[in-house]
Amino acid sequence: MTLGPGDSPGFLLWHTTLRWQRDIAAALGPLDLTHVQFVLLACAWWLNGQGRRPNQLALARQAGTDVKMTSQVLRTLEAKGLIAREVDPDDTRAKRLRVTEAGAELAPRAIAAVESVDARFFQPVARDDALALLRALAGLEN
Template structure:
């Protein structure tokens, strides 16, 4: 009698689905000279700036769900590419406020469109409402 196989494991299947999705995202972002993490931080900064907020690195880490030390490194890379600029926070000179540059503001919507296209194709086999319900349940409350 055969026992369960790896294909009976939700975690194993999620692992493989995640790897495939990450490969497809990387392929879409490669021509834009962005890594996936760079994309997430650029897109979050662009969105926060469009809402009238200039986040510091901690606020960006919270928004993106990433480690603040990693945010610092990636922000430096985005700054070197001319996509973000850091400015001293007038209320806390130890903090840097993040502002998207004109080049970053031009690139962010293009990168978001590329990622949205990958997501649409990748998740097409499952109804959108179902996908969002499952992913929200699995992700848990933001910030955890």
């Protein structure tokens, strides 16, 4: 018996991811942020809130993004006035990241928009079940 695409976990995950990404893009569009811009801004904002001033590599690790792509997106966020890249006093070749006042005002609004999408999107599944499944699939510890 040949299984159809609807019986393939990978195919279903592909379509699920596409639907979720469309919903996130629609929520972030009015805030003039792409999804990856949002993730990097939100991660930098969170790290700054923890008293940390990450460099580009630390931010990429936190966000799970490619370092070169992170650099390109950070330039865009800097041009938008949301992130400042400042010379690291301990290593003048490195840049430390600081969310600007405009970025600090936008980040919580963007997080709220994304959390609203997530709440609607994942509503059919119990939160703890969704988190457990996604952590397992992502290879993250609980």
